Amino acid sequence: xxxxxxxxxxxxxxxxxxxxxxxxxxxxxxxxxxxxxxxxxxxxxxxxxxxxxxxxxxxxxxxxxxxxxxxxxxxxxxxxxxxxxxxxxxxxxxxxxxxxxxxxxxxxxxxxxxxxxxxxxxxxxxxxxxxxxxxxxxxxxxxxxxxxxxxxxxxxxxxxxxxxxxxxxxxxxxxxxxxx
Amino acid sequence: xxxxxxxxxxxxxxxxxxxxxxxxxxxxxxxxxxxxxxxxxxxxxxxxxxxxxxxxxxxxxxxxxxxxxxxxxxxxxxxxxxxxxxxxxxxxxxxxxxxxxxxxxxxxxxxxxxxxxxxxxxxxxxxxxxxxxxxxxxxxxxxxxxxxxxxxxxxxxxxxxxxxxxxxxxxxxxxxxxxxxxxxxxxxxxxxxxxxxxxxxxxxxxxxxxxxxxxxxxxxxxxxxxxxxxxxxxxxxxxxxxxxxxxxxxxxxxxxxxxxxxxxxxxxxxxxxxxxxxxxxxxxxxxxxxx
Numbered sequence: 001x002x003x004x005x006x007x008x009x010x011x012x013x014x015x016x017x018x019x020x021x022x023x024x025x026x027x028x029x030x031x032x033x034x035x036x037x038x039x040x041x042x043x044x045x046x047x048x049x050x051x052x053x054x055x056x057x058x059x060x061x062x063x064x065x066x067x068x069x070x071x072x073x074x075x076x077x078x079x080x081x082x083x084x085x086x087x088x089x090x091x092x093x094x095x096x097x098x099x100x101x102x103x104x105x106x107x108x109x110x111x112x113x114x115x116x117x118x119x120x121x122x123x124x125x126x127x128x129x130x131x132x133x134x135x136x137x138x139x140x141x142x143x144x145x146x147x148x149x150x151x152x153x154x155x156x157x158x159x160x161x162x163x164x165x166x167x168x169x170x171x172x173x174x175x176x177x178x179x180x
Numbered sequence: 181x182x183x184x185x186x187x188x189x190x191x192x193x194x195x196x197x198x199x200x201x202x203x204x205x206x207x208x209x210x211x212x213x214x215x216x217x218x219x220x221x222x223x224x225x226x227x228x229x230x231x232x233x234x235x236x237x238x239x240x241x242x243x244x245x246x247x248x249x250x251x252x253x254x255x256x257x258x259x260x261x262x263x264x265x266x267x268x269x270x271x272x273x274x275x276x277x278x279x280x281x282x283x284x285x286x287x288x289x290x291x292x293x294x295x296x297x298x299x300x301x302x303x304x305x306x307x308x309x310x311x312x313x314x315x316x317x318x319x320x321x322x323x324x325x326x327x328x329x330x331x332x333x334x335x336x337x338x339x340x341x342x343x344x345x346x347x348x349x350x351x352x353x354x355x356x357x358x359x360x361x362x363x364x365x366x367x368x369x370x371x372x373x374x375x376x377x378x379x380x381x382x383x384x385x386x387x388x389x390x391x392x393x394x395x396x397x398x399x400x401x402x403x404x405x406x407x408x409x410x411x412x413x414x415x416x417x418x419x420x421x422x423x424x425x426x427x428x429x430x431x432x433x434x435x436x437x438x439x440x441x442x443x444x445x446x447x448x449x450x451x452x453x454x455x456x457x458x459x460x461x462x463x464x465x466x467x468x469x470x471x
Contacts, residue, residue, distance in 0.1 A: 003424045009437060013444040022445055028437045036433055038426075049427075056426060 001040045001055060001063060008073065012037065012044060015071075015079045016089075018130035019143060023092035040065075043072045044079070046088070065180050082179065083142060083167040086132070090140035093132035095125045097144075097163055104135050108170040113144060116158035125150045131163055142168030197249065199242045207250050210270030214247045285372030288364070390414040419460045 004012065016024050027035065027046065034049045040063055047055070047067025055066045068088070071081040081089075099107060103117020119136050127149045133141050144163040153162055171179060207214045224235040254265040286294070293300075306315045309324055317323045334346040371381040394416055397404040424433070 002426060003428070003433065005423065006436075006440060009440045010444060013437075013441055017444055024441055025438070028434055028441065034430070034434065037437075053427060 001038050001052075001060060001066070004037050004039055004044065008039065008044075008079075009037070011073070011077065011079045012070070015081060018145075019081075019089045019094070019132065020092035021094045023094070026092060027088060035067075037070070038066070039073075044070045046070050046085075069180065081143070081167060083169060083171045084179065086140050086143065086167070086169070089130075089143055090132050090134070093143075094122075095129055095131040095146070096122045096134060097125075097131050097146075098134045098136055098138075099141070100136060104141065107133065107141060107165065108168050110165060110168060110170060110174065112147075112161045112165045113163035114158065115153060115156050115160050115162045118153075118162050121150055121153065123150060127152070130166075133163065133168075140169075142166070142170075195241065195245070197245065199245050199249075201246070205243070205246050207247065208270055208272045209250060209254065210267050211272065212247065212251075212267070213272070214243060214250070216243055216246075282376075285368075285375050287368040288371070418464050421457070421460070 013024055016027075035046060036049055036052060038045050038047055038052055038055075040060070043065075045065070045067040046069075051067055055063060068084055069082055070085040070088075071079055073079055097113065097118060098120040099113060099117045100119045103113065103119075106117065107113055113133065122131075125131060125146050127146060129146045130143060131146050132143045135141055142165070144166045147161045147164055148156060156162065201216065201218050203218050205214050205216045205218075220239065221235065225232050227235075251265050254267070257264045257266065292298075303318065305318055307318050307324055308314075309316045319325045334350070336342060336344075336346060340346075370385070374381040374384045393410070394414065397407050397413075398416075400407060
């Protein structure tokens with residue numbers, strides 16, 4: 001376990017900024033307790049400082065997980081968000097997509113979101129922007145990247161892809177062994 | 181007969197020998213030069229061309245007069261038809277064109293000889309060869325020191341291999357001596373160059389050797405990973421990555437994160453955050469290739 005270096009922090013923030021923009025500030029500057037990002041075996045964990053201090057008692061080899069895993073750094077130095085980060089992304093998301101009940105299951109099985117399944121969309125989503133996906137009951141299901149801007153989406157036929165799949169709640173089952 | 185009238189008339193025709201200057205004129209008679217630092221009369225210089233020309237002529241004549249007066253005060257020798265003044269040594273210091281040559285660094289032998297107080301004795305180049313009854317050079321072409329190279333007979337030492345060519349052995353011995361001397365010359369040159377830079381020659385040589393070793397070992401396809409380790413091989417010390425302390429002072433990490441966040445929000449993508457690994461690699465590479 002170690003703190004992130006400057007460039008790692010930069011890469012992480014750039015990725016998070018695609019989903020929650022300036023709301024990253026609420027992750028860093030919390031009113032309740034100081035939280036921090038820690039790197040352990042390439043994975044980035046978002047953890048309260050008190051928990052982090054407790055975790056220092058555990059050796060690097062033995063420490064499996066702490067706090068909430070936000071994702072991991074690939075070998076090429078890019079950052080990949082994991083579904084476990086969804087609770088914070090959903091809380092601070094800037095761009096949201098709600099999908100109809102008939103589109104929930106296809107998405108939770110790891111497919112892209114087609115236009116026909118979209119119930120509601122935030123206005124003015126740009127192209128290739130991170131979006132968080134909810135069902136109509138406002139339960140966050142996962143997140144993805146917008147395939148079209150909101151304006152262009154109207155022109156697409158119903159089977160056209162609206163949101164590229166990134167992560168969904170189904171991964172808790174599908175990727176159970178690799179996720180944590 | 182009164183000649184004073186004639187003298188006065190003669191004197192009035194010629195210019196005055198005695199010249200007065202407010203500041204005494206300096207001379208360097210060795211190069212027949214005199215330096216007059218008195219001010220020129222500015223009103224006369226600006227008065228008009230004729231006045232000015234006359235004035236300048238007068239000044240230069242007086243200057244020449246002073247110099248000639250000085251020359252006549254020098255000790256002279258007289259010849260049949262002329263008088264010679266012997267000039268003193270020149271006093272003007274001219275700046276040197278080239279820098280003063282540096283003192284050559286001492287060789288090991290010179291240092292040793294200095295400590296021991298060994299003086300160089302001049303040896304004559306030619307020595308008398310009693311066998312041949314003539315003078316021959318001490319070394320070089322037809323030198324006496326080559327004699328042992330071409331004896332007509334060489335005794336085989338008692339414990340030596342009888343099949344060994346003793347003539348060949350002598351030749352090789354000499355070659356070895358020459359090589360040894362050349363190595364020492366090279367060493368003296370290197371040590372001299374090092375001591376000019378005020379560095380310890382032995383340590384520098386050791387360091388250079390280690391550098392060459394590291395470079396040659398890392399020049400394989402595997403960067404020396406599978407090479408055999410040598411005894412006493414220097415360990416390569418690169419820059420170590422340093423991470424922030426796991427538990428930082430309160431608020432320090434937060435402010436750092438805020439700083440990075442503000443830069444990310446501004447859209448500064450590349451230049452602002454230093455890529456430490458890349459920088460380290462660059463530094464290491466430059467260190468390795470330097471010197």
